[in-house]
Amino acid sequence: MKARKPLLHLAAFVVAVVVAKIVSAILAGHDIIKAETPMPVILLGTIVGMTYGLLAVGIVLVFRSNRIINFAHGQIGAFGAAFFGVAAVKWHIPYWIAFVLAAIVSAVTAAGAEAGVVRRLRNAPRIVSIVATLGVGQFLVVFASLINSTASGPLYPQPTWLPVFNVGQLRVTPAYSGMLFLSPLFVLAIALFLKRSRFGLAIRAAAANPEAARMSGIFASRMSTLAWAIAGALAAFTAILTAPTQGFVGADSFGPALLLRALTAAVIGRMQSLPIALVSGIGLGILEQILLWNYPQSGLVEVAMFVIILVALLVQRRRTGRDEEKGSWAAVQGLRPIPDRLQRLWTVRALGPVFAVVTIAVLALMPVFISNGQSVTLTGIIAFAIVGLSISVLTGLGGQLTLGQFAVAAIGAVVSYKVATSAGGFPLALLLAGLAAGLVSVVIGLPALRIRGLMLTVTTLGFALATPIWLLAQPWMLGDGKDPGKPVGWPLKGPLDTGREYYYCALVLFTVALVLVWNIRRSGFSRLLVAIRDNEDNARAFAVRASLVKLQGYMVAGFIAGIGGATYGHSLSTISAGSFPASASIDVVVMTVLGGVSTLGGPLLGAAWVLGLPLLDIGNIGLAATKFGALLLVLWKPGGLIQVVAPIRDWIVKFIARRHGIDPDPLYAGEDAGETGATAQGVRISDLRVSEPDTAASKRAVVPAGTPLLEARDLRKSFGGVHAVRGVSFEVAAGETVGLIGPNGAGKTTTFELLGGFTKPETGQVFFNGEDISNAGPEGRARRGLIRSFQDAALFPTMTVKQTVMLSLERVRPTSFVMSTLGVTLGERTKERQARALISAMGLDHYRDKAIQELSTGTRRITEIACLVALQPLCLLLDEPSSGVAQRETEALGHLLAELKSELDLTLVIIEHDIPLIMGISDRIIAMADGNIIAEGTPDVVRTDPQVVDAYLGGSITAIERSDVRLAAADR
Structure with missing residues (x-):
């Protein structure tokens, strides 16, 4: 039967064509639409399709x-x-x-x-x-x-x-x-x-x-x-x-x-089915030929493709699988984080601002040595760099790949032209240009809220094609071309008529965009974007509103692109649809990646490389700026040209450190032992509770011990023909530790997915603290105090331990998007103090400035526990906390979990394969097999249950015990 699927798809397509012809004939007969479908057009469309x-x-x-x-x-x-x-x-x-x-x-x-x-x-x-x-x-x-x-x-x-x-x-x-x-x-x-x-x-x-x-x-x-x-x-x-x-x-x-x-x-x-892709291509070819036959208007086909992509992505089932790019962004981190201790040296802190000021000063002196025409060319490079800065936010920080950013910039250019020519206020024109481009960026990014991966690439590519070939060509946009005019009005004394004069205006706008992106990169909002990029599921489990953060990322990136588009548009004598070709959107991505998508200076460096090198006219040096040159460069330095500059920066920082009597090598190796241990002595976990703002959203509920806290009612979930969870129901009381055991494939992790909100059940409900949370997402459940950990403890690979712990404080001290973009970071200092205290108390001072991916599994587990303390949960869903932990450390882990429960008044639900560990710390055990609960009760009862022994323990209790760990009853 499976072998016949392609033929069935083709048969379905033929039926669809016949139905389309009948419907179009009826609509044309009633003068609703003109839609002739002659057979030669259908056949040509089939061949092209x-x-x-x-x-x-x-x-x-x-x-x-x-x-x-x-x-x-x-x-x-x-x-x-x-x-x-x-x-x-x-x-x-x-x-x-x-x-x-x-x-x-x-x-x-x-x-x-x-x-x-x-x-x-x-x-x-x-x-x-x-x-x-x-x-x-x-x-x-x-x-x-x-x-x-x-x-x-x-x-x-x-x-x-x-x-x-x-x-x-x-x-x-x-x-x-x-x-x-x-x-x-x-x-x-x-x-x-x-x-x-x-x-x-x-x-x-x-x-x-x-x-x-x-x-x-x-x-x-x-x-x-x-x-x-x-x-x-x-x-x-x-x-x-x-x-x-x-x-x-x-x-x-x-x-x-x-x-x-x-x-x-x-x-x-769905990027999966070959027959559907073939049949869809045929359908698109027929649609294209019908449109060209009935409506021979340039760009209408591209608009139709863009709309079809949006609809196809919005109607597809939401994909909630694990992030496929965990840790991959480490390869493009052009600059290593400067150790925390060195960052407190004012000379080190001043390096970035000093370098930026010197760069701006050099750019300001450029027109003195070049012609007026060359100033116009440099203005174009600066405009592309501004658009590149928007990509560094959306892609470099947020991980959302866009191929339509120059088309978004075109919207900003048109709005700025319209406002500047009608109202005459250039600042107002720039503001509205940025806002309009930001709104467009949000709209075309909506499908990425549902479908992860490269789907935003497809959407933005469609927008990049439809914009110049149809949208900009409309009479109410640019038509055959418009004179954009030069900026006038406050704070300018007169129009900027020459290329040199306008160059300085563009340089000011670039500086403003640079400051805006710098504010974002050093703020908590940057941390949110990186967390979603590195591990979206874990970020949502940490109460981060991923969809909202993505929308904010689209908005601010679109705003910056709109400024870049306005800057570019006003530099031209005439702007038209041809001023913003689809290839420019791809080129600006190549520039940003070549320069260094992960850094602030990467877009300018990439724009200078791609657009500036051909201007030198020195032999074949222009070949280095081509896409083939880009291929050779990324094979050598995936992080871009900034990775070539990075050793110079590190040498300067180390030189400054030695001048202050500090050996930088141990610090760069993550061995900051100068301040470790002092604050950790005598500190109890309960003393590390984060003082929460006095708001209804952040107050921690008080649930009396023994009161039902978490309840699952008849949860069912299937994947294809596999019934992962079949009518699972159980209740967890406040203050209780419940162990969830079972063989591989028993449905334990799927049950956690259902409880944590990462997967929607086919039937059943989840109640938490008396509230039905079945329709709440992971972030909504986390804000209520239901926090889930993950078996791999991957956390956020490119973030440091300190940044990760600071991220976990978002639940009680959320980052303000507006304050982040304005550069107000007062709340960051409070978070940093609290994070340092937690890190010190958990004995992680040696690893404070190390990236998560550099840590051993055991150290990541301790970091994760520090984050869980900062999240201040009511109930923790722990997925195999001993996975990857050395055998000798299992007993210490059990004591630590018991201490967490006692000191923080927690309720624990734990999936664990280490039978001695889970039996030692649990008040009650739930055993699963084949998606069903087969036993429930105290550890001693479940341990000897015949079904458990047969289904999970393989007929021998001691056969699967990997240690003799036992926790005394007092520890519970």
């Missing part, structure tokens, strides 16, 4: 194996098509033999790109891999043009043995026949290969769970290379059949427009 569908299938294959979007996918196929042209035309190799050879060449090229580029960047964020694929694509386009100058058009060979026929005025050529008849067979063969063959099953297993596949003897990296090779062969198949009628080897052969159509089909297929 095959192209989109095949490209979408290749994108899905790559995405499933690496979780990245391969921007070189089309160019890999184009390279194969160029090779085919040489083989068939110049070498006179028979068509189908050359076809197979070209497919092999593209497969090898794709496999080489995966092994030589993507695999080398596997520990870096996906944004870096995307930039790298852009470089791969540019290299292949240039190389393809060198080996074959007639790789497309009427001279290009067409397939033999395929029928030629006419449908109305449409002549179906052999190439069209190949697309029409061979494409479904090709995709069906790939689907069957993935479903039935040994290698296909290995590819799927490696894509679904690389670690589990590796444990099963499957080399995930090899399977990824194989998936890329298949996608490359598919790209060549598409390019060769399309080349006779469309240019597939030019620089724009697989530009943003074609990529958007393929991505739209892939998104409809």
Whole structure:
């Protein structure tokens, strides 16, 4: 039955086409819409849609194996098509033999790109891999043009043995026949290969769970290379059949427009289903041709694609899986954090401001040595740098990859032009430009609130294409072009007519944007963005409102981009749709990544590199500024050019430290022993309660011991055909410690997911402190005092221990977004004092300035416990707290949990596989198997229950005991 799914999808598509024709005929008959659907248009749309569908299938294959979007996918196929042209035309190799050879060449090229580029960047964020694929694509386009100058058009060979026929005025050529008849067979063969063959099953297993596949003897990296090779062969198949009628080897052969159509089909297929991606591509091709036939208006197709993407993402089921990029952002952290002790030296603290002032001073002197025209060019570089600063906030801090930021900047430019010409107030024009761009940024970012990963990339790419080709071209926007005028009004004495005069205005705006981003980076809001980027689930468990923080990130990034767009727009003599091409949105991302997406100065450095180097006109130095140059740079320094500068900064800091009699090397190694131990002596955990503001939202409820606190009623959850939780019901009283045990696959973690709000139950309710919280998210439950920990204790890999503990104080002392952007950090000092006290009391002073990912599992557990103390919960859901902890430390962990419960008046629900530990600290045990509760009672009762012994203990109690830990009753 599964093998018939592609045919069923195709049958469903045919039915949909027939229904669409009937509906459109009815609507046209009633003069509601004009929607003629002649058969030749439908057939042409089907043929063109095959192209989109095949490209979408290749994108899905790559995405499933690496979780990245391969921007070189089309160019890999184009390279194969160029090779085919040489083989068939110049070498006179028979068509189908050359076809197979070209497919092999593209497969090898794709496999080489995966092994030589993507695999080398596997520990870096996906944004870096995307930039790298852009470089791969540019290299292949240039190389393809060198080996074959007639790789497309009427001279290009067409397939033999395929029928030629006419449908109305449409002549179906052999190439069209190949697309029409061979494409479904090709995709069906790939689907069957993935479903039935040994290698296909290995590819799927490696894509679904690389670690589990590796444990099963499957080399995930090899399977990824194989998936890329298949996608490359598919790209060549598409390019060769399309080349006779469309240019597939030019620089724009697989530009943003074609990529958007393929991505739209892939998104409809949820980046998972090959048949749905193919059928969706066909549907999009038919929709495109119908729109072009009935409404030959430029840009309408792009608008339709953008709307389809938004709808497809909004209607898809919310994805709540674990963050796939934990720790990957460490690879692009261009500057190491300066140790806390060194940061308190005023000369070290002054380094950043001094460097910024010197940079601004140098930029201010530039017009003295250059011409008026060159000043205009420098103004453009500064405008791009401002837009890059917005990307450093949204992507560098928030982890949300956008490819439409220059289109957002275009909105700011238009609004500034409209307001400045009508009202004449430049400051007001800038403010409204920023606000309008911020609002647009929020709207196009809404799907990312539901769907994690690279879906914001698809949405913003659609917006980047629709904006210049349709939106800006409207008469009420820019039409055929407008004179934006120069800034006038207060505080200016007159219009800035020359390039030099306006350059200084742009420099002031850049300084304002720089200060705004600097305020954000040193504030608690930056910590919230980084936490969501590093580990969104854990951030939500810490009471961080992830959706709100993301929206605020979109807003402030859009505001900055709007300022950049206004700056750029007013520097031009005429602004039009062509002033904001879709390629500029991609270029500004490349600039920011090249400079250093994680740092404040990265966008300016990247803009100077990409836009400034070609101006020097020194030999071939401009090649370093191309996308291929970007590829070489990110392979060398994934964190960008700032990583080249970082050693100089560290040398200066260490020099200053030694001048003050401080040895910096132990501090950079995370061994800040100068102040450890003193504050920890004699401190009880109960003394570390954070004094909460006197607000209703932050007050800790008092629940009498023995009162029902947490209740699960008939919870059920299935994943496909697997019934993970089947009617689970239990109650936990205040002050109680309940252990949740069971074999792997018993449903324990899913039960925690349901209790913590990370997964919605199919049926059932969760009550906490007498309130039905079934519809509350994890952050809402955390604010009520129900806090959940995670088995991996990953926390936030790129944050330091101090930053992580400060983040946990958000529940009682939330960060103000407005105060953060204004640079008011008084609350930060209070949080820092409280965090330092907690860190010292937990014996973590040696690790205070170390990144979480550098810590051992045991040390991360202690850090997590410090965070739990700061969160001041009523009830803790602890998921295997002893996982990864050394055997000899288990007893100490048990005593620490008992002390936490006693000193903080906690209720504990603990999943644990260490039977002696859980039996020793629990008042009551709940045993699960196959999604059901099989026993419940005191440890002694459950320990000897026959069902538990048979289902979990394997018939022998001592067989699974890994220690002889016992806690005295007094400890409970």
